[in-house]
Amino acid sequence: MVNNFISFASGCDRLAILMIALCVFMGLCVGSFAARYMKGDSQYHSFFIQLILLIISVSGMASSDNLILFLIAWCLSSLVLVRLMIHKPNWRAAKASGIMAAKNYALNVLCMGAAFLILYLATGETSINAINHQDAHSLSMQLALILILLAAMMLSAIWPFHRWLISSLNSPTPVSAVMHAGLVNGGGFLLVRFAPLYLQHPPLLTLIFVIGLVTALLGTWWKLMQSDVKRMLACSTMGQMGFMIAQCGLGLFPAAVAHLIWHGMFKAHLFLGSGSAAQEKRFDLGYPPKPLTFICALVCGLTGSLAFAWVSNKSWLVDDTTLVLLIITFMAGSQFALPMVRFKPLGNLPLAFIFTGVGGLLYGFSVQIIAWLMEPMGLMQPQPLNGIHIIGILVLTLAWLSILFLRSQEKTMPMPGWALRAYVAALNSSQPHPSTVTAHRNQYQY
Numbered sequence: 448m449v450n451n452f453i454s455f456a457s458g459c460d461r462l463a464i465l466m467i468a469l470c471v472f473m474g475l476c477v478g479s480f481a482a483r484y485m486k487g488d489s490q491y492h493s494f495f496i497q498l499i500l501l502i503i504s505v506s507g508m509a510s511s512d513n514l515i516l517f518l519i520a521w522c523l524s525s526l527v528l529v530r531l532m533i534h535k536p537n538w539r540a541a542k543a544s545g546i547m548a549a550k551n552y553a554l555n556v557l558c559m560g561a562a563f564l565i566l567y568l569a570t571g572e573t574s575i576n577a578i579n580h581q582d583a584h585s586l587s588m589q590l591a592l593i594l595i596l597l598a599a600m601m602l603s604a605i606w607p608f609h610r611w612l613i614s615s616l617n618s619p620t621p622v623s624a625v626m627h628a629g630l631v632n633g634g635g636f637l638l639v640r641f642a643p644l645y646l647q648h649p650p651l652l653t654l655i656f657v658i659g660l661v662t663a664l665l666g667t668w669w670k671l672m673q674s675d676v677k678r679m680l681a682c683s684t685m686g687q688m689g690f691m692i693a694q695c696g697l698g699l700f701p702a703a704v705a706h707l708i709w710h711g712m713f714k715a716h717l718f719l720g721s722g723s724a725a726q727e728k729r730f731d732l733g734y735p736p737k738p739l740t741f742i743c744a745l746v747c748g749l750t751g752s753l754a755f756a757w758v759s760n761k762s763w764l765v766d767d768t769t770l771v772l773l774i775i776t777f778m779a780g781s782q783f784a785l786p787m788v789r790f791k792p793l794g795n796l797p798l799a800f801i802f803t804g805v806g807g808l809l810y811g812f813s814v815q816i817i818a819w820l821m822e823p824m825g826l827m828q829p830q831p832l833n834g835i836h837i838i839g840i841l842v843l844t845l846a847w848l849s850i851l852f853l854r855s856q857e858k859t860m861p862m863p864g865w866a867l868r869a870y871v872a873a874l875n876s877s878q879p880h881p882s883t884v885t886a887h888r889n890q891y892q893y
Contacts, residue, residue, distance in 0.1 A: 460824065477625045507520040508633075532618045534619055558598040568587070569585060593651075596655065613678065616675075620718060660689065669876070691707055709813065751777070751780025752773055759815045771832075
């Protein structure tokens, strides 16, 4: 009976092992921080019990190959996270944040439960691995995939399901860290888990790419408008989740997993260090960059992109969606090099050249390692380039250049009316729900 239960519950493939290792590592990091941060809190011990329960439930979800156990673990982890978010029920704003997140998770569970029921009725299987080997071209299978996509969007705060994440900032810092570094990434994990089915539908992958790209652009734009550190980090998480989903839409699922891992560790670091952000020294990046500075940064970006392509066994001379990822690494490398070559473009060029090259090698190596580990699952399948991908590349490029060269014009010339209206609309859209905002210190019940 024990062997049958293990066979029934366990889906510990290489993806599951990666996710469990990440979850346990992040739990240890957050727990170590919380041991000091939560000291003296009246719910100190219950906090750690719930944190351990969250780690166990997420690990169970990652390792489960059974639809029922997967859904149960998903529900349990959502309930525990909501309880951690509220933490102090007497604090009205925190309670409102938890209720808002609970409503989002309830709708998420409904979509996932309906999708799993359809998958079972269409295939007669409860094993996720067995379902992934089925033909997915029937109408019922396509409906199930759309419902799974909606569930992933809700969990990962993909636009237009982003409001709950921006309104969740009343939680203790360790809770925000574990949420942004862990459970929010669950949407990407869900898509990767059912990737073999999505790979049978290129038009659906293109839709996923568009949804991810829109979210990445909005999250990044909104981040630049924020003055509050945690709200800025929340918008950043939204943008990063959009980029992760876009990589799934490109058919580059191992790259999405690598991004999930890097983002989880980096965002946990940012949240756990957010208390010292007010003391950090801020640098004027001097936008727009001078022509020579920009050219040097482009050279460094190209170096980083070529290093990434070399170590991850990719090529610029392709006509598939790998090209989109390479162009994004080129822009990221150029942006990374800009501060280093700002004052002495030619003098600092060698140093920037080395740093961007090493950065490209490290990121490419991480993607290649994940692709190698997941090779038996066959999830690295770049899609043929189409017009939507080309438009996406152009939009990303124009957005990046606009941030670099148009931002400083606000100081020298008035903004046109349409731009002001767009700015105000974007700023309003990036704000939390009013009920989750503590307007006066007397409302803070601790």
